[in-house]
Amino acid sequence: MRNVDENTITQEVLERIANTPNPRVKEIMSALIRHLHDFAREVRLTEAEWFEGIRFLTDTGHITDEKRQEFILLSDVLGLSMLVIAQNHRKPAGCTEATVFGPFYIANAPEYPLGADLAQGAKGEPCYVQATVRGPDGEPVPRATVEVWQADAAGFYDVQYGGGEHRARGVLRADDQGRVYFKSVLAEAYPIPTDGPVGRMLDATARHPWRPAHMHFMVDAPGYERLITHVFRDGDRYLDSDAVFGVRSSLITTWDRHEAGLMPDGASSAVPFYTLKFAFVLNRSK
């Protein structure tokens, strides 16, 4: 077909993919084409604006590497990540809710024994975490794998420093009663990285880049759905305006402050420390 205009082109592109063998690929691509075209028509996108978009995506691709995922960050601040999570994790009442994965997960984090100090030099006030992993009927999930990652007191994840060290990040295995405990540092509110295209977009739309203090968890056990979530710190000023829309009330808990003295593991802390307790409830696999 020749001489398509801004309206007839949509049907022409849809016809061009009519023979897509995988029906799900066809469904997704058809919807993508329709919505993309509708967007461009609705705002009457100009060529200069289109080129700004090309440049934005190019910059986003070029700043992305093994340690920084700016496309995930973009999806997060546009609310797409949380939308996708919400529509894929309708769970029975009582199961721990999922939230955004975020751009700072990295594969192959070190494994630690229960009780270990994951901080490994990360700066921050000591924080002792005691969690349990249970199933929907209250049954303990023994030997569940629990992966943890978090920012330090300066608001940075280990990967943001470069250098390759793992700090305040690690993999633990629950004991036979589904208990997990370890030491780390106190998570603090932090701004998502603003030195790239996503930061420019936040700035242009008059948004702050802050996330409320949280610790990331990914919990896996045979027979249960993988849980990717955070635990948030009650009282944080950004709980109602999280830059990535990830807060669930059920994921907020009290992180108790204690004066210097004995920690839950019996060791003595010379400085004040925090304790965090949380009960993860996994959904069964379908």
Added chain:
Amino acid sequence: MRNVDENTITQEVLERIANTPNPRVKEIMSALIRHLHDFAREVRLTEAEWFEGIRFLTDTGHITDEKRQEFILLSDVLGLSMLVIAQNHRKPAGCTEATVFGPFYIANAPEYPLGADLAQGAKGEPCYVQATVRGPDGEPVPRATVEVWQADAAGFYDVQYGGGEHRARGVLRADDQGRVYFKSVLAEAYPIPTDGPVGRMLDATARHPWRPAHMHFMVDAPGYERLITHVFRDGDRYLDSDAVFGVRSSLITTWDRHEAGLMPDGASSAVPFYTLKFAFVLNRSK
């Protein structure tokens, strides 16, 4: 706001950008957020599919450099480029229609005197081009700048070979009567690059990657709108299925084949050659 779900999140993201100072940025971002969310809800995008999308965009960013613009190629094959051009170039009858810019333009192409051979070693049958540049009332546009770029007989642009040479690409200046003439090689149909993410997408949607033979032109003159267009070769088998939806009937013309002998410039060609004549009609600047 906490506890957004896959429906309420859209309003929450829109409220977050409510204070965007530039009204056009606010309009575009609001529409982008609505259409992006509608797309994800309509297909009930899964997390695995979302991550495929993140990977696709990341790959597209990583293959893009100064010589290859995979995001423009993506926009082209999705019909977005042609849609944007169509809705921004409604011209008076008689003016030359615009078409896609494509990913193979590069800045700072060499300038040549009228009559020069732009091929500079590009492979292909000789082709002599004679064009005129006029305004909407038929007035010649003297000294118009005419930039030309095209693929060679193997279907590749100079930039695709690496090495930095400019072949079958250059800038000319019309004479006082708006005439432009030069020698190059015959343009042939060619497939857009399929060794990247866009190629994988075409493959997954059972589409061919071919573009009908064409020569790119960008024409600039003070007092007139910039014209970015192609001239297509009549009879090409891909005129009705251009991979980037760029064909306009008004841009198709006969490229005449001649046996070996005298060319329009009076020089003798030892091999058969082609002639191409085209009249560009510019719209006046607003």
